[in-house]
Amino acid sequence: MKAEIVAVGTELLMGETQDTNSSWLGTRLPELGLELEWVTIVGDDIGRLTEALERAWGRSGVIITIGGLGPTLDDVTRDAIAKMLGEEMSVAPELKTWLEENFSRRNIRPMPQSNLRQARMIPSATAILNAMGTAPSWWIERDGKILVTLPGPPRELMNMWTTEVVPRLKERLPGQAIVSRTFKTIGLSEAALDELVRDVYDIPGMDLGVYTKPDGIHVRAIAKAPVEAEAVRVLERAEAAIRSALGAYIWGTGEESPPEKVGELLRERGYTLAVVESCTGGMLGAAITDVPGASDYFVGGTIAYTTGLKLMAGVPSEVIDGSGAVSAETAQAMASAACTTYGADCGIGVTGVAGPGDVDGIKAGTVFIGVAVPGSAGVEPYAFPSRRPLVRGRAVTAALLQLTRALQRP
C-alpha cells in the first residue's frame, strides 16, 4: 500500500530544525508492507497544509502527518485535516480531562486555556494519548484510507509510533505478516557481501536490503507471509543462511550499536576498559560513554595528542623512537599501556593521521588500532577515505568492533 508523509513546521523550511522524523519513519514503513512515495514539508500555513493533505488523501492509502499539534495558533494540523475532510471540530470531554490531569501532575493549575485546542476532535477521529507530551494524536479511518497525526518531537514520535501506531497498522493492513531482522557486518565490501548472500535472495517470501552505514554494512532481511508464524519461519531460514554465509563478519543485530555491544560484552565478562587515543582526540571515549551506565566498565584514559602524552600514558619511548608515533607497534603499546597504567582488563590504542594533509609521509586516513584483552592482543592497520570527519568516525567504529571480536573469540 502507498504511504505518504506530510511534515509540518516553518522551522523545517527555514533550516532551523532538520526533519529527521521522515527519514526515521522511512526505514520502518517497508516492514509494514508500506511503500513511501512522497514526503512533503510545508510551513505552519493552513492553506498550503490543506492543499498538501488534499493531494495526499487523493493519491495515498496511509497518510502520516508530523508536527503542528501544539497548543498555539500556529499549530494548524488539526484545523487543516478538519477542513480537508469537511468535518467540524469540538472539544472531547475525555481529552479535556486527560489534559487537565496531565498538567495537574506537573503542578500546573489551572491548565492554560490555549491547551484546550489540543482536546479538539472530529467525528471520524479517535484519540491516541501521548505518553510523553501533551499533544494527543488523531487516528482516522475513512473512505478506505488511514490518516494518523504524529507529534513533532522525535522522542514523542518514536514512542507513539512503536507502541500505538504500529500495532494498529498491523491489524488493518491486508492479510500479510512481515517480520524483519538486521545483521550488522564489518570487514566485507558491499559487492563481496552481496556475492556471499546471493542464495538468500532466492528464498521465497524473502527480501534483502544491503546498506552501507558508518558502522559497517547492514543486511536487512524482511520476510513476508500470509500469517506471522510462517513469516517467522521464512526469517529463521534466511537467518541461518545469512549466518552461514557471513559468519564472523556479523558483529551484531537489530538496533545494537558498537558502544552498546562493547558494553554488553564487558559487563558479561566482568572486565574493565581503558583507552589511549591519539587521532580520534577523545571521540572513542565519547562513544563509549554515550551509553548510560558506562562507568560500570569504563575507567577512562588518555587523549594523547602529543608524543609527550603518549609517554606519560606509559608508552615506552623506544617503541615510538623505533617505529614512529603512527605505527602498528605504537598502537599495540598504547593498548597495553591503557591496561597497565590504568589497571584495566582491556585496552584500546588508536593512532593515525586524521588529515586533511599527510603527516611525515604518512597518508591521511592511515590509522593503526591496537586492542588488548586478557590473554590476547592484536593490532590492525586501516586506510580510511582521507576526509577528516570520516577518518575519525570510522576509526572509532573500527576500534569498538575490533574489541568486540576480541571479546567474542572463544
Added chain:
Amino acid sequence: MKAEIVAVGTELLMGETQDTNSSWLGTRLPELGLELEWVTIVGDDIGRLTEALERAWGRSGVIITIGGLGPTLDDVTRDAIAKMLGEEMSVAPELKTWLEENFSRRNIRPMPQSNLRQARMIPSATAILNAMGTAPSWWIERDGKILVTLPGPPRELMNMWTTEVVPRLKERLPGQAIVSRTFKTIGLSEAALDELVRDVYDIPGMDLGVYTKPDGIHVRAIAKAPVEAEAVRVLERAEAAIRSALGAYIWGTGEESPPEKVGELLRERGYTLAVVESCTGGMLGAAITDVPGASDYFVGGTIAYTTGLKLMAGVPSEVIDGSGAVSAETAQAMASAACTTYGADCGIGVTGVAGPGDVDGIKAGTVFIGVAVPGSAGVEPYAFPSRRPLVRGRAVTAALLQLTRALQRP
C-alpha cells in the same frame, strides 16, 4: 519571491540517506529574499518526479532540484525536466568534451558510455560545470521562472550553490540587495535577549531572526535595500545597536564554531591547552580536535571517568574527599591539574552528572566547569536539562565558551 525544493532519490524515502541539503538551503534562501514554501521528496521515478516538477513550475518562481544527476538509468531528473517543459534533449558537444577531459584527468580512458547521459541538455538550459564531480547542472530561465538542478552530494551542492548559483540569483532577483550577519551569544535566555534587541527591529530595512542552537542563541540580522552599499550601511547600523545591547554575551559571528573560536584565540596568544574531563567522557577533546591543525595548540589530557583517574591526572585527593567528585572545587582542581600535569598554558576541567539518573543525591544535569588561563582561573556551575545527550553536548559548548571568555578578558 516564492521558492520550492524538489529533492530526488529513493534512498531519501527509504531513510538510507538523510536529506540534509534542503535544510542547508533553507537557511540560505531568506538572504536572497526567497521564501521557501515547499520541499517535496520523491523517489527515482520519472512519473512522480514529473508530477512534482509540474506542480512546482505552476506555483513557484524559483525551483531547485537536488540529486538525480548521475550517469545511470535511475538518474531521471534531466529526463523529467525535459518532459515537464516539453523540450528535447541532445548531447552538447562542449559538455561531452568537458566530461571526457574530467575522466582523462582521473586516468579513466575512455569515458564510460553511460556518462554521456550527463552531457545532455535542453534548448532553454545552460550548463553550470561542477568543480567537484562529473554531474554538470542545468540553469533554466523560461516563462519568468528560474529552475536550477543541484547535485546530491552535499560537498558538491554547497560548492556549486555558493560559487555559481548565488551570484546568478543575485543578478536576476528584482532590484534588492540583501546582506546579513549572525551574532552568536551565550548566557541570555531567548526572552531576555529579545527584550534587549527590541530597538533593532525598528531600524528601517532590518529583519532580525532569533534562533536557539546547541551552542547558544543566535541573532541573525538581515538588511535589505535597493542597492548593496545601502544594505551594508543598514547592517552596520544594526550591528552597532546589537553589540551595544548584547555586549559581552556575544562570543562570535558568522559560521564560527566554539572549537574554531578557541583555536583562533589560543593560536593568537601562543598558548597550549589540556583537558581533564569526566562526564563528557572525551567529547570535549573530540570537539577541540575536530578542527584541522588542533595539534598546534592542543596537547590532550585525561578522560577521568573514575576518581582513580582524576587522582592520577593530578587532582589532589583532599579536594575530592573534601568537596566530592562532582563539585566546583574539583572542577577547578581538574583545570589546574590539566595545566600542571601536562605542562599546558590553559586547562579545562569538567565534572558532572550526565544522567539519566541522579548520582549520590546530585541531580542529573548538574555540571561544574573549571577554566584556568595564565593569570586567572574560574569555575562555573550549570544545571542543564537532564537528558544525557543534551547534558554532555551543552557541557562541551559551555566549556569552550567559558575558555573563550577567559581568553578574551583584557
